[in-house]
Amino acid sequence: MKRIGSVVLPALLVAAFAVFVWSEGVRELVLRSMFPDRVSYIYERVTLARLLSQHVALVGVSSGLAAVVGVTLGIFVTRPIGRDFHPIVQDISSVAQTFPPVAVLALAVPAIGFGFAPSIVALFVYSILPVINNTVSGLDSVDPAVIESSRGMGMKRRQILWLTELPLAARVIVAGIRTSLVINVGTATVGAVVGAGGLGTVIVSGLVRDNSAYVFTGAATAAFFAFGLDFLIGRIQNRLYDARSD
Amino acid sequence: MIEFRNVVKRYRGQMAVDGISFSIAEAEVCVLIGPSGCGKTTTLKLINRMLEPSSGEVLLDGHPVASFEPEELRRGIGYVIQSVGLFPHMSVAENVGIVPRLMKWERSRREKRTDELLELIGLDPAQYRRKYPSELSGGEAQRVGVARALAADPPVLLMDEPFGAVDPLNREILQLEFAALQRKLRKTVVFVTHDLDEAIRLGDHVVIMREGRILQHDQPAEVLASPANEFVRQFVGVDRALKRLACFEVGDYMKRAETITREESFGRRNEPNGDGGEHPILWVTNRDQALVGMLEPELNPGSRLVYRPYVALHPDEVGVRPAASLREALSRILGQGLRAAPVISDEGRVLGEVRLSDIEELNQTGIAR
Numbered sequence: 001m002k003r004i005g006s007v008v009l010p011a012l013l014v015a016a017f018a019v020f021v022w023s024e025g026v027r028e029l030v031l032r033s034m035f036p037d038r039v040s041y042i043y044e045r046v047t048l049a050r051l052l053s054q055h056v057a058l059v060g061v062s063s064g065l066a067a068v069v070g071v072t073l074g075i076f077v078t079r080p081i082g083r084d085f086h087p088i089v090q091d092i093s094s095v096a097q098t099f100p101p102v103a104v105l106a107l108a109v110p111a112i113g114f115g116f117a118p119s120i121v122a123l124f125v126y127s128i129l130p131v132i133n134n135t136v137s138g139l140d141s142v143d144p145a146v147i148e149s150s151r152g153m154g155m156k157r158r159q160i161l162w163l164t165e166l167p168l169a170a171r172v173i174v175a176g177i178r179t180s181l182v183i184n185v186g187t188a189t190v191g192a193v194v195g196a197g198g199l200g201t202v203i204v205s206g207l208v209r210d211n212s213a214y215v216f217t218g219a220a221t222a223a224f225f226a227f228g229l230d231f232l233i234g235r236i237q238n239r240l241y242d243a244r245s246d
Numbered sequence: 247m248i249e250f251r252n253v254v255k256r257y258r259g260q261m262a263v264d265g266i267s268f269s270i271a272e273a274e275v276c277v278l279i280g281p282s283g284c285g286k287t288t289t290l291k292l293i294n295r296m297l298e299p300s301s302g303e304v305l306l307d308g309h310p311v312a313s314f315e316p317e318e319l320r321r322g323i324g325y326v327i328q329s330v331g332l333f334p335h336m337s338v339a340e341n342v343g344i345v346p347r348l349m350k351w352e353r354s355r356r357e358k359r360t361d362e363l364l365e366l367i368g369l370d371p372a373q374y375r376r377k378y379p380s381e382l383s384g385g386e387a388q389r390v391g392v393a394r395a396l397a398a399d400p401p402v403l404l405m406d407e408p409f410g411a412v413d414p415l416n417r418e419i420l421q422l423e424f425a426a427l428q429r430k431l432r433k434t435v436v437f438v439t440h441d442l443d444e445a446i447r448l449g450d451h452v453v454i455m456r457e458g459r460i461l462q463h464d465q466p467a468e469v470l471a472s473p474a475n476e477f478v479r480q481f482v483g484v485d486r487a488l489k490r491l492a493c494f495e496v497g498d499y500m501k502r503a504e505t506i507t508r509e510e511s512f513g514r515r516n517e518p519n520g521d522g523g524e525h526p527i528l529w530v531t532n533r534d535q536a537l538v539g540m541l542e543p544e545l546n547p548g549s550r551l552v553y554r555p556y557v558a559l560h561p562d563e564v565g566v567r568p569a570a571s572l573r574e575a576l577s578r579i580l581g582q583g584l585r586a587a588p589v590i591s592d593e594g595r596v597l598g599e600v601r602l603s604d605i606e607e608l609n610q611t612g613i614a615r
Contacts, residue, residue: 148296149333150333152331153394154348163344241334
């Protein structure tokens with residue numbers, strides 16, 4: 001029974017999703033049954049697979065950058081040299097998180113302009129915050145006695161970071177990356193408004209032409225993508241050390 | 247092996263260690279003891295450079311510790327930390343193998359060494375290797391902490407209240423195990439505790455500290471017999487005479503015991519007392535020379551020596567082993583209301599006896615000085 005929940009069911013869902021994205025015939029059949037009497041069911045300018053890959057690129061590049069830069073910054077402010085920046089970074093990141101993601105994107109356009117690159121920048125700026133936040137709190141929550149013990153065993157600073165601190169904080173850090181990714185999948189749909197492509201394109205087009213089949217196509221694909229990522233990272237997280245299990 | 251020369255350590259204007267000089271010989275257990283804030287843990291941490299002295303120097307094998315790379319130095323010194331300090335995200339095997347890993351031993355050598363150590367501390371490797379610290383009992387975690395410290399076979403072991411977090415019963419078991427281990431391994435051990443009984447039980451030497459200074463550095467029996475000042479006298483307590491008995495082994499004070507068989511004992515109730523003096527207890531043994539009972543002479547014999555009726559005894563209730571302390575022997579003697587306790591082997595054979603009069607004499611000569 002356990003395998004059905006953890007392996008078979010997800011595999012079936014992924015297969016259904018792939019068919020929905022790549023086979024226009026199947027997709028039209030599905031949409032026609034849900035939304036009868038529409039003029040068109042298939043967005044004809046770009047294929048859904050292409051929009052999805054643009055979306056993956058938007059999310060992948062922005063969140064990848066956010067993860068690398070965010071974790072690095074988080075490590076920096078918890079080292080002796082970066083300690084002074086610790087409160088500033090925490091304040092900024094907690095205030096900035098109160099902005100809605102759409103507002104961040106809207107503010108980015110006049111500053112950076114339209115297209116793929118500015119969308120990446122906007123998504124990066126917004127999604128780096130949970131990463132920094134979680135990295136800092138993950139590293140801060142490592143028991144000082146364990147760090148002292150690492151020192152006592154003869155670990156160098158770098159070894160303490162890699163062998164003790166990061167493994168102990170990994171679960172919390174990955175949780176931050178997970179949040180950042182899931183937010184980005186949603187936020188990236190808004191990127192279509194500023195010409196970044198992605199699944200938002202078909203949603204916007206559906207809204208303009210009053211075609212709910214289009215809106216559903218984009219929204220469902222983005223939602224499935226978000227769920228899939230969340231599920232995958234959740235699985236990774238479960239393999240990491242959990243402080244609560246002690 | 248380890249020498250402190252005029253070592254001072256100040257923390258933010260506070261004097262933690264105030265100019266101490268002493269040395270610790272190879273293969274001895276030196277216990278640093280004192281009330282909290284006396285500087286005992288600070289002293290310990292100055293040895294492996296977890297802390298640096300404000301002035302003075304610490305020598306290891308004749309070399310100033312400041313001349314070593316701190317990390318290299320620490321890998322060469324076993325360290326057992328207060329509240330265990332095991333790595334919660336690493337298995338028992340990974341914890342024990344951490345120093346060899348830092349020293350870049352090959353995996354196969356590391357694994358062999360880990361299993362060897364788990365066996366040494368009495369944990370079955372097959373069963374414990376893959377467990378995580380959260381799955382261990384307090385006593386098991388402490389044992390793993392000791393195994394980890396021993397991993398790279400360092401000549402020096404620093405132990406900072408290693409058994410402090412364990413309940414009294416398990417603490418005693420761990421102490422006895424450690425004492426047995428130390429007899430085998432003969433490391434130079436610096437041991438910090440605030441438990442006087444632990445210090446007496448384990449220490450070859452005891453260093454009593456207060457406010458960063460050493461008040462007395464001596465063998466435990468000496469400290470108990472003649473405290474250096476009023477503070478030490480109070481610290482060791484009014485029952486120091488009794489505590490001191492814990493420093494002596496039964497085997498060293500054992501006298502020859504009179505044994506007879508059960509058959510021989512039948513006629514021994516009433517016989518002439520040639521010299522009119524006191525007579526020893528007759529320990530009655532069976533064919534295998536195991537203790538089964540005794541004949542106790544009446545006190546104050548006159549011209550006739552009168553034995554009380556035969557009393558059956560259980561060896562484990564009245565007897566002590568040669569490795570036990572005189573304190574334990576005294577407790578047996580008082581518990582049975584006798585003048586002596588039989589010393590027995592593991593098989594229950596009578597090896598000799600410890601007499602109350604000898605314990606009294608030892609006590610008077612020691613404390614009087």
